[in-house]
Amino acid sequence: MDFSLTEDRRMLSDSLNRFISDKYGYDHRVKVAYDAPFHDTALWAEMCELGVLYALAPEDAGGFGGAGFDITTVFEALGRGICPAPVLGSLLASKLLTAAGADQSALLDGSVRYAVAIGELDAPYDLDAIETEAKDGKLTGRKAVVYGGADAKVFLVAARSGGTLAVYEVKASDAQVTGYALIDGGGAAELFLDATPGTEVLADATAALEDALDAGRLALCAEAVGAMDATNEILLDYLRTRKQFGVAIGKFQALQHRAVDLVTEIEQARSITILAASKMGAEEQAKFVAMAKTLIGRAARLVAEEAIQMHGGIAMTWEAAVSHYAKRLVMIDAQLGDVDYHLERVIATYAA
Template sequence: MDFSLTEDRRMLSDSLNRFLADKYGFDHRKNVAYDAPFHDTALWSEMCELGVLYALAPEDAGGFGGAGFDITTVFEALGKGLCPAPVLGSLLASSLMTSAGADQSSLLDGSVRYAVAIGELDAPYGLDDLETTFDGGKLSGRKSVVYGGNDAEVFLVAAKSGDTLGVYEVKASDAQVTGYGLIDGGGAAELFLDGAPGTELIADARDALEHALDLGRLALCAEAVGLMDATNEILLDYLRTRKQFGVPIGKFQALQHRAVDLVTEIEQARSITILAASRIGEDDQARIVAMAKNLIGRAARLVSEEAIQMHGGIAMTWEASVSHYAKRLVMIDAQLGDEDYQLEKVMAGYAA
């Protein structure tokens, strides 16, 4: 089976990789990822002009992609470039707006920034225990760790209306938004809704929300593959150049074996991400995506820990790029359901 990119996806990948290398280099990333708004808003506009967000939506929704492999193409490049731009929130919002048949032209061209508010303090991952409510055109509740919410203009909020779980559109100006930076760069927010006016986007949204979350998990898997590739390149370069006892430390067989083990882990992560991308839209989508996210969580942690250990103390410093890649790799596991949560989903699927 041929897993090579189509011509359109290859062009998008090349353009985005070149853009990130030229304009979102490591030094620039350090300067913008940890201070509000936690990404470069000017470069956000340029990135949107490249068509990055259009690649995340299908043609009938105004985009030119939307398939699993379009998502992985974009997010693998974002991972390699360690880019903190809030593309994940845009992907989730685009998926929900596609399900609703809503106009998303302002989202896709980047002129309006959207964020999706699902998780809560007592329900960080799943949909069953959400407490936010919609009644009489008003939303009440609190949403936690809303990715990209720190400078979003519109929120799509998952809330209960009676026994039904819906999605409602809320303007940031009508809610209380407390933004903050994440430990691995990029921004998020707590969203406080105290009778905030909302407009119904999807009345019965459980399936649409589950699909959007699956797409988000696939995106994180692809981002992790890009991150692991870049981390491995940094590590190999260090092993070739760092000398001890008069020879490069990469000559030591023990480190060679550990480096080879990492390549195996990365290729397994890449393979299951490809499998998950191929299953988007299929009956077993949720199970395969959960399997991928579970494996990615374990592999990403191993790659980050091994890269730091083989670098030694320098890898713990702010100036070393490997430390920033390692933080992002570890934190990806916590987003949209960690490895334990994904394992429970897989087990429940088999039991059913």
């Protein structure tokens, strides 16, 4: 099977990598990622002009992509630059709007920022445990860790209506939104709903929500692959230049073996992400996405820990880029289901 990028995806990858490298470099990223609105809004507009969001939606929804490999192309580039732009929330929103057959032109051109509110304090991953209720067009409940919600204008909220899950569009101006920075940069929000008006976008939305979450999980896997690649490059450069006893520490066999082990882990992570991307839209999509998220969670943590240990104390400082990559890699595991959660999902598919 040929896993090379198509010409369109290669052009998108090159453009996005160049854009992030030139305009969203490490120093700028650290400057904007931890203070409201937790990303650069001017660069968000420029990023949208590149067609990044259009690549995440299918042609019949106004985009030019939407397949698994379109998602991985975009998010691998974002991971390489640990870019805090709120693209994940836009991807989730696009998937839900596509399922609803709703107009998403304002989302795709970046003129309206969307965020998707699914998880709750007692139900961070499980749709069956969602307690937010919708009655007569009014929503009541609390949504936790809404990615990109700090400056979103519109929320797509998962709520129970008549015993089934539905998706409602809620204006940020009608709800109480508390934004904050995540520990690894970028923003999220708590969304408080108290008889808040909402417009139903999609009824009986369980399947669409699961599909959107799987797309988000695939995106996180690709982001982790990009971040692991960048972390490994930083580490190898350090091993070549840092000297001890008058010799570059990369000459020490013990460190060489550990560095080779990391390359193996990264390539395995890349392979499982490619496999999961190829299964998007197929019957076994959920299983392969869960498998990928499980392996990625373990590999990303290992790469983060090994990079810090082989750097030594300098890797714990704010000024060292590797420390920010390490935080992002560790936190990716916690997003949209951690290793334990997805391992249980994999086991369940084989037990069925």
